[in-house]
Amino acid sequence: MFRRFLQHRLAVVSLCVLIALVLLAYVGSALWQYDFGEITPDNSQPPSLAHPFGTDSVGKDQFAQVLRGTQISLQIAVLVALFSTLIGTVWGSVAGYFGGLTDTILMRISDLVLTLPLLAVAAMLAQNFGGSWWLISLVIAGLYWAYVSRVSRGVVLSLREKEFIEAAKALGASDLRIIFRHLVPNALGSIIVNATILVAIAILLETSLSYLGFGVRPPDTSLGILVSEAQTALTTRPWLFYFPGLFIIVIALTINFIGDGLRDALDPQQTRVRQ
Amino acid sequence: MTTTPDAPAAAPPVLSVRNLVKHFPVRSRGLVRRQVGVVHAVCGVSFDLAERETLGLVGESGSGKSTTARALLNLQPATSGEVFYRGRELTRLSRGEMRALRRDLQIVFQDPYASLDPRLPVNEIVAEPLRIHGLYGDEGRTVVRDLLRTVGLKPEHGNRYPHEFSGGQRQRIGIARALALRPKVLVLDEPVSALDVSIQAGVLNLLDELQDELGLSYLFVSHDLSVVRHIADRIAVMYLGRIVETGTAEQLFASAAHPYTQALISAIPLPDPRKERARERITVVGDMPSPVNPPSGCRFRTRCPKFADELTEAERQVCVDDNPALVDRGQGHPAACHYAESRTLL
Amino acid sequence: MTPAGTGAEDVLGAGSMNGSAPPDGTVLEVEGLTVGFPSDEGLVRAVRGVSYTLRGGEVLGIVGESGSGKSVTSLAVMGLLPGNAQVTGSVRFRGQELVGASDATMTKIRGRRVAMIFQDPMTSLNPVYTVGFQIAETLLAHHDMTKAAALDRAAELLDTVRIPNARARLDSYPHELSGGMRQRVVIAIAMANDPDVIIADEPTTALDVTVQAQIMDALDVARRATGAAMVLITHDLGVIAGQADRVMVMYAGKPVESGTAEDIFYTPRMPYTLGLLGSLPRLDRASARLTPIPGAPPSVVNMPPGCPFSPRCPIAQPVCDETEPELTPTTSAEHTAACHFSAELAGREAHELFETTVSDADALAEFVRETEDQSS
Ligand SMILES: Nc1ncnc2c1ncn2[C@@H]1O[C@H](COP(=O)(O)OP(=O)(O)O)[C@@H](O)[C@H]1O
Ligand SMILES: Nc1ncnc2c1ncn2[C@@H]1O[C@H](COP(=O)(O)OP(=O)(O)O)[C@@H](O)[C@H]1O
Ligand code: SF4
Ligand SMILES: [Mg+2]
Ligand SMILES: [Mg+2]
Numbered sequence: 003m004f005r006r007f008l009q010h011r012l013a014v015v016s017l018c019v020l021i022a023l024v025l026l027a028y029v030g031s032a033l034w035q036y037d038f039g040e041i042t043p044d045n046s047q048p049p050s051l052a053h054p055f056g057t058d059s060v061g062k063d064q065f066a067q068v069l070r071g072t073q074i075s076l077q078i079a080v081l082v083a084l085f086s087t088l089i090g091t092v093w094g095s096v097a098g099y100f101g102g103l104t105d106t107i108l109m110r111i112s113d114l115v116l117t118l119p120l121l122a123v124a125a126m127l128a129q130n131f132g133g134s135w136w137l138i139s140l141v142i143a144g145l146y147w148a149y150v151s152r153v154s155r156g157v158v159l160s161l162r163e164k165e166f167i168e169a170a171k172a173l174g175a176s177d178l179r180i181i182f183r184h185l186v187p188n189a190l191g192s193i194i195v196n197a198t199i200l201v202a203i204a205i206l207l208e209t210s211l212s213y214l215g216f217g218v219r220p221p222d223t224s225l226g227i228l229v230s231e232a233q234t235a236l237t238t239r240p241w242l243f244y245f246p247g248l249f250i251i252v253i254a255l256t257i258n259f260i261g262d263g264l265r266d267a268l269d270p271q272q273t274r275v276r277q
Numbered sequence: 278m279t280t281t282p283d284a285p286a287a288a289p290p291v292l293s294v295r296n297l298v299k300h301f302p303v304r305s306r307g308l309v310r311r312q313v314g315v316v317h318a319v320c321g322v323s324f325d326l327a328e329r330e331t332l333g334l335v336g337e338s339g340s341g342k343s344t345t346a347r348a349l350l351n352l353q354p355a356t357s358g359e360v361f362y363r364g365r366e367l368t369r370l371s372r373g374e375m376r377a378l379r380r381d382l383q384i385v386f387q388d389p390y391a392s393l394d395p396r397l398p399v400n401e402i403v404a405e406p407l408r409i410h411g412l413y414g415d416e417g418r419t420v421v422r423d424l425l426r427t428v429g430l431k432p433e434h435g436n437r438y439p440h441e442f443s444g445g446q447r448q449r450i451g452i453a454r455a456l457a458l459r460p461k462v463l464v465l466d467e468p469v470s471a472l473d474v475s476i477q478a479g480v481l482n483l484l485d486e487l488q489d490e491l492g493l494s495y496l497f498v499s500h501d502l503s504v505v506r507h508i509a510d511r512i513a514v515m516y517l518g519r520i521v522e523t524g525t526a527e528q529l530f531a532s533a534a535h536p537y538t539q540a541l542i543s544a545i546p547l548p549d550p551r552k553e554r555a556r557e558r559i560t561v562v563g564d565m566p567s568p569v570n571p572p573s574g575c576r577f578r579t580r581c582p583k584f585a586d587e588l589t590e591a592e593r594q595v596c597v598d599d600n601p602a603l604v605d606r607g608q609g610h611p612a613a614c615h616y617a618e619s620r621t622l623l
Numbered sequence: 624m625t626p627a628g629t630g631a632e633d634v635l636g637a638g639s640m641n642g643s644a645p646p647d648g649t650v651l652e653v654e655g656l657t658v659g660f661p662s663d664e665g666l667v668r669a670v671r672g673v674s675y676t677l678r679g680g681e682v683l684g685i686v687g688e689s690g691s692g693k694s695v696t697s698l699a700v701m702g703l704l705p706g707n708a709q710v711t712g713s714v715r716f717r718g719q720e721l722v723g724a725s726d727a728t729m730t731k732i733r734g735r736r737v738a739m740i741f742q743d744p745m746t747s748l749n750p751v752y753t754v755g756f757q758i759a760e761t762l763l764a765h766h767d768m769t770k771a772a773a774l775d776r777a778a779e780l781l782d783t784v785r786i787p788n789a790r791a792r793l794d795s796y797p798h799e800l801s802g803g804m805r806q807r808v809v810i811a812i813a814m815a816n817d818p819d820v821i822i823a824d825e826p827t828t829a830l831d832v833t834v835q836a837q838i839m840d841a842l843d844v845a846r847r848a849t850g851a852a853m854v855l856i857t858h859d860l861g862v863i864a865g866q867a868d869r870v871m872v873m874y875a876g877k878p879v880e881s882g883t884a885e886d887i888f889y890t891p892r893m894p895y896t897l898g899l900l901g902s903l904p905r906l907d908r909a910s911a912r913l914t915p916i917p918g919a920p921p922s923v924v925n926m927p928p929g930c931p932f933s934p935r936c937p938i939a940q941p942v943c944d945e946t947e948p949e950l951t952p953t954t955s956a957e958h959t960a961a962c963h964f965s966a967e968l969a970g971r972e973a974h975e976l977f978e979t980t981v982s983d984a985d986a987l988a989e990f991v992r993e994t995e996d997q998s999s
Contacts, residue, residue: 423986473858480915501904506909548903
């Protein structure tokens with residue numbers, strides 16, 4: 003499986019880029035001469051050697067800010083993908099596998115969750131608890147697992163009819179064993195692809211929540227905040243917009259490619275990989 | 278385990294099925310999904326399976342063969358009826374109680390592509406039953422290797438995934454998996470229907486050899502009468518959820534008594550040009566009716582050539598009104614036709 | 624009933640009769656046909672040199688296991704292969720070359736002169752039109768007639784293929800019909816324009832035997848009514864035995880034996896044919912052991928040299944791995960087989976050549992012992 007992943011060139015490159023990015027965000031920011039909250043005497047500087055990404059109007063070093071933003075955005079993205087995938091997969095698999103009343107009840111609940119307005123929930127929680135990155139993650143995950151559960155239920159429903167599931171029953175396998183040994187591994191490909199999409203969605207959602215003031219709160223920052231703050235300065239200080247924007251795109255893309263690579267690597271039938 | 282190969286019929290049957298019924302509800306579409314009808318998939322099927330015996334269950338697709346096989350293994354709950362394995366009734370067993378019996382009753386499925394988990398290597402597929410029943414232990418690896426060798430596969434290939442094997446090899450993997458628990462009864466649901474003939478022959482020979490050595494009983498489900506004749510000691514012909522004729526293979530082919538059996542035998546082309554072109558045929562018209570609204574009385578009457586061409590109006594009325602019982606009407610074996618009459622068609 | 628041969632000129636025009644005139648009565652000549660599909664692994668050599676002639680009114684059976692190139696051969700004849708297919712060789716319909724022919728020419732011949740019946744009737748039926756409309760459309764495409772007349776004829780055709788209440792059935796949509804009924808509609812469409820050749824590719828494979836028998840009857844009727852010759856493709860040797868005048872056995876993209884039905888079934892001269900016959904369970908006799916052919920057909924990508932059957936062949940010699948045998952005459956000039964040692968098969972039975980035991984005797988014995996240990 004590992005070999006098959008290594009054959010997927012784009013995924014391997016993406017993984018390297020992502021690892022580099024993570025190192026940069028955590029190790030790099032610790033080593034960097036400016037702290038993300040620190041106000042330097044230079045304000046509104048375009049990129050230079052001292053400030054590779056320039057500075058904003060109050061003099062904060064944009065490089066430090068982007069690295070901090072990357073940390074927060076990655077944490078949010080990973081937490082959201084992890085939680086919603088975990089809960090959603092189990093929820094959807096159980097619903098799809100057992101069917102009948104279980105299915106109806108579980109799916110009604112997840113339908114209900116899907117209808118909750120994300121912004122209203124986020125706004126309410128932000129009012130009462132203040133914005134922090136993990137709260138944002140939990141809010142997004144708390145709504146998006148329902149979406150994952152729909153997807154995994156669909157996959158499981160079609161897998162459930164396969165003869166190899168019936169074969170497992172005929173051998174006397176327990177429901178848990180069938181779900182976790184046979185159904186989930188076979189559904190994993192679709193689940194992973196979904197999770198990578200969730201990562202991108204989470205980053206973007208955080209952006210819009212932050213933009214509306216319900217997300218991460220200054221002085222802390224995230225890539226979303228950086229992008230939204232920079233919008234007003236797009237013509238005068240475009241570097242403030244482009245660097246966090248670039249990071250968002252790179253993160254979303256690399257995670258997507260890694261997801262593709264994982265899916266193919268998990269599928270033993272995939273003898274050749276798409277380059 | 279004692280075996281008496283010369284008198285299997287005298288011993289009590291290993292497996293007995295009595296009046297097995299399986300209905301599926303037909304529901305309307307939409308939110309409420311009211312039940313709007315019933316698929317009469319299996320309607321009162323009874324048969325016995327003796328030790329070391331192969332019973333062929335044959336009929337066209339949709340006649341209820343697979344449903345029978347699944348219901349008797351408790352993979353789908355029967356609507357009513359009884360299944361006895363060595364005297365124990367199975368249909369009312371709990372899942373846990375059934376679990377222990379699954380070691381004795383195993384099944385091989387039709388589709389060698391769909392019946393093996395594509396994400397598991399073959400070693401794991403064959404080990405799965407052992408693990409489920411806590412039998413893997415220290416010798417698990419050796420047992421799996423032996424099983425693969427037994428069915429004619431190379432144990433070195435155990436690390437490969439199912440898609441790397443041909444259809445015939447996959448079916449052998451399925452057989453190895455079923456054998457792992459050392460069952461007494463093997464239900465084979467169209468085990469060779471998806472295979473090319475030259476490959477199918479290998480699987481049939483393997484089943485023969487396994488039965489000889491291991492003393493297994495087979496319930497061999499197939500739509501192919503030629504295959505069934507080759508492998509089965511006794512044959513039960515199914516039509517639209519009912520058994521219409523049973524007998525030993527010789528009885529059935531020498532003197533088929535039910536018009537449907539006769540039509541089935543006639544319809545199968547012989548791979549022998551001179552014989553095939555000179556054959557007398559009994560042909561039927563139309564398709565099998567839907568099991569949602571099966572015909573009253575004899576379910577075969579809508580296609581029955583005897584009903585259409587030979588019977589008087591009064592005789593026909595009997596076919597329309599009464600369900601013919603599966604009894605011997607003087608042909609030497611039971612047939613569910615009011616006007617059963619032996620014909621030699623080969 | 625149209626005698627085979629009338630009407631060729633009015634459709635094709637005099638100028639299109641290029642090449643030599645066909646031998647008497649020949650409607651379809653296939654010569655050295657090869658088809659390759661480029662793929663990542665290499666060229667898929669699906670058809671590696673097929674030649675046959677089809678005479679007016681006769682039935683040529685093509686038999687072989689799945690993947691042997693039966694369907695691709697007939698799709699190549701019909702010019703229905705996907706664009707990436709590389710086709711060489713020649714296909715002549717009444718002397719006119721079809722390989723590389725223009726779309727216009729192919730359209731005139733396809734459906735009108737050469738009709739095709741597929742395994743799945745829904746490949747040829749349009750789910751959104753009624754059966755009557757579809758048959759009438761076929762008629763109107765090639766004939767000058769009124770719509771009403773076309774519908775009348777459509778009903779007649781449905782009646783010919785024994786669809787009950789043919790008139791009423793004209794208004795049915797394909798999904799309202801059973802598989803057998805649909806295949807009859809396809810046969811009715813195939814015969815609508817009185818073709819010279821009908822190519823039927825596994826026309827009954829998806830159907831139950833009793834329905835298969837009905838469809839074979841309908842095909843017979845269609846053939847008699849139109850006088851068409853037929854290429855009948857199937858993997859079912861029984862169907863071939865009942866229907867075909869001549870038989871071509873295909874293996875790995877090539878014919879390996881060809882002759883009359885009697886030749887093939889009673890005096891096979893290719894080990895593959897012999898094994899195939901020996902592997903058939905028989906309805907007409909309580910059979911002894913079957914003779915499975917060991918192994919599996921080769922991949923047609925990157926084929927090694929030599930006879931493609933050699934790895935599975937019980938009489939293979941070193942020469943078989945070096946040179947691929949050509950079809951050569953055996954018991955008669957018409958009965959050809961592609962085997963270096965076909966003469967050795969005279970009077971031999973399948974079970975004399977092929978191993979019938981398939982399990983590993985030692986492993987099985989071991990397994991029995993363990994089983995007994997466990998149960999005691
Ligand atoms: N799960 C199911 N729900 C509804 N109908 C079913 C189900 N399984 C089988 N049937 C119906 O029961 C009938 C018998 O099916 P089956 O036992 O599969 O026949 P066979 O194996 O002889 O081809 C068919 O009409 C089929 O459509
Ligand atoms: N469009 C295609 N592209 C690539 N390979 C093909 C295509 N169509 C058929 N083949 C290959 O050609 C071979 C012959 O196929 P086919 O003629 O369909 O066999 P048959 O009809 O005898 O079962 C097979 O190996 C098949 O995989
Ligand atoms: S009972 Fe009547 S309808 Fe049924 S098979 Fe016999 S003759 Fe035919
Ligand atoms: Mg079935
Ligand atoms: Mg084909």
